[in-house]
Amino acid sequence: MKENIKWWQKAVVYQIYPRSFQDSNGDGIGDLQGIRQHLDYIQKLGADVIWLNPVYVSPNLDNGYDIADYEAINHEFGDMQAFDNLLTEAHDRGIKIIMDLVVNHSSDQHPWFIESRSSKDNPKRDFYIWRDAVDGHEPNNWGSFFSGPAWKLDTATNQYYLHLFATGQPDLNWENKTLRDAIYKMMNWWVDKGIDGFRMDVISLISKPDNLPDGPIPVGGTYGDANSIVANGPRVHQYLTEMRQQVLNNSDLMTVGETAGVDIENAKRYSALDASELNMIFQFEHMELDNNPNPALGKWNDQPVDLIKLKANLSKWQTELAGKAWNSLYWNNHDQPRIVSRFGDDSPEFRVVSAKMLATLLHCMQGTPYIYQGEEIGMTNATNYHLEDYNDIEIKNAYDYLVIKEQLIDAQTFLKYVHAKGRDNARTPMQWSANDYAGFSTVQPWLKLNNNYAEINVETALADPDSIFYHYQKLIQLRHELPIFTTGEYLLLDSDDAEVYAYKRLTKDEELLVICNFTKEGQIRLYPIPDAAELLLSNYLDDQHELLRPFEAKIYRFKKI
Incomplete structure (x- = not known):
């Protein structure tokens, strides 16, 4: 970028x-x-x-x-x-x-909705989505994200209003x-x-x-x-x-x-x-x-x-x-x-x-x-x-x-x-x-x-x-200090590995290698890491290299060869 x-x-x-x-x-x-x-x-x-x-x-x-x-x-x-x-x-x-x-x-207690539901000819009626019943039922078959139907019959005007969430959360009509x-x-x-x-x-x-x-x-x-x-x-x-x-x-x-x-x-x-x-x-x-x-x-x-x-x-x-x-x-x-x-x-x-x-x-x-x-x-x-x-x-x-x-x-x-x-x-x-x-x-x-x-x-x-x-x-400090966290290209390693998530961040001059063991078992993984690589951050106090301990995470930084 x-x-x-x-x-x-x-x-x-x-x-x-x-x-x-x-x-x-x-x-x-x-x-x-x-x-x-x-x-x-x-x-x-x-x-x-x-x-x-x-x-x-x-x-x-x-x-x-x-x-x-x-x-x-x-x-x-x-x-x-x-x-x-x-x-x-x-x-x-x-x-x-x-x-x-x-x-x-x-909310259905917002003044806009209170006005909207008061009558079909209220100026704010069209601030919300109202529809007539279809064959005596809701205007369509939509379900609410919070379970049940997404329509509520309002007896004052005998029309349904749309609520994709709770009945007390009527949807606003952005067409207006x-x-x-x-x-x-x-x-x-x-x-x-x-x-x-x-x-x-x-x-x-x-x-x-x-x-x-x-x-x-x-x-x-x-x-x-x-x-x-x-x-x-x-x-x-x-x-x-x-x-x-x-x-x-x-x-x-x-x-x-x-x-x-x-x-x-x-x-x-x-x-x-x-x-x-x-x-x-x-x-x-x-x-x-x-x-x-x-x-x-x-x-x-x-x-x-x-x-x-x-x-x-x-x-x-x-x-x-x-x-x-x-x-x-x-x-x-x-x-x-x-x-x-x-x-x-x-x-x-x-x-x-x-x-x-x-x-x-x-x-x-x-x-x-x-x-x-x-x-x-x-x-x-x-x-x-x-x-x-x-x-x-x-x-x-x-x-x-x-x-x-x-x-x-x-x-x-x-x-x-x-x-x-x-x-x-x-x-x-x-x-x-x-x-x-x-x-x-x-x-x-x-x-x-x-x-x-x-x-x-x-x-x-x-x-x-x-x-x-x-x-x-420390992670926040690294993001603030090292541009590669913001600008580096992302490259996934070993996409079929079901236990370890490893990827690189790349710029023209340097690389980050991020290794994360997703299991509570030890894992052995060999990644090409130059001798001069710097271990930026880990969640263990020492580095046992190819041995990944339970849930171990490591960030290496090194210059491109």
């Missing part, structure tokens, strides 16, 4: 889920002041950017992703002054803040230019406040296809697959180009789109290096490799990922976007289980080395890395949860649909799958110390704590120079 590097290409992002980060006022809910209290911690880690999950006014049906007021702060988190203080203090430390933008849908202009005005309001960019929630879904055709019904399923019909719709690139012209060109912003159902060709358009739309995207293919073989069960599964498939997928994105578009690099976020429990080994024996291995694998690739709160200390999935402990609407709806209604699996199997894949695994409160309530709060938190916080916490990590935290810190 060209040497015209943008700031966000060298940046590392730290994602904060405010509700679970730090409670500063003793109500059991994290807040903006709590984030301010830990800015020095984020600075110590070395992150350049904070991605803030939604902090807007919301009834919290989907924990803030159902927004009732885009220009006001949820009182649980503080107020606009608290936000302004956070932004100022972050900037004082050289840390940027990007906001979560949720404009595929709003007045709506789009209102969204751009709101975005510019935030840009004028001084924020540094946007993470755009399910942005690939904003353009619905004409006539809203039925979707294919998965084997064993009841409803049509809406994602295959809606994702990357006919005018999505037109809308994002318009957004670029109306908002994104007004400041030096960082933009990342969450793009469900994206393919390589669309990704090249969304995140082209010419910045005609967005800077980068989140794709989900590598996060869907361990889905259930039964399509009717979707993501609900507890089987390990196939390393050969993982290699092939990550390598596809590395090579196909190279020089054309930009990657986002992530293992964790608020919608994904903890990676050390998922792709690593969270046992006491191997948790630390496997977490470091996974970090090494990801952060040496080309793209902008994202670290989700707690990832840097190796937080794990919460296996101390029972079904009644979960808060997540996706889990609750899936239980009602898969276990109660369709009886596709029993409750015990479902709980096992939720322990492996449930979103609340990421949302358990941040584990700051071994003190009461993990140092997150002085009272019982809004969501049950993971019961291993006495052993796994920030205080312990900072006191141990060999901790996962300091491994992440």
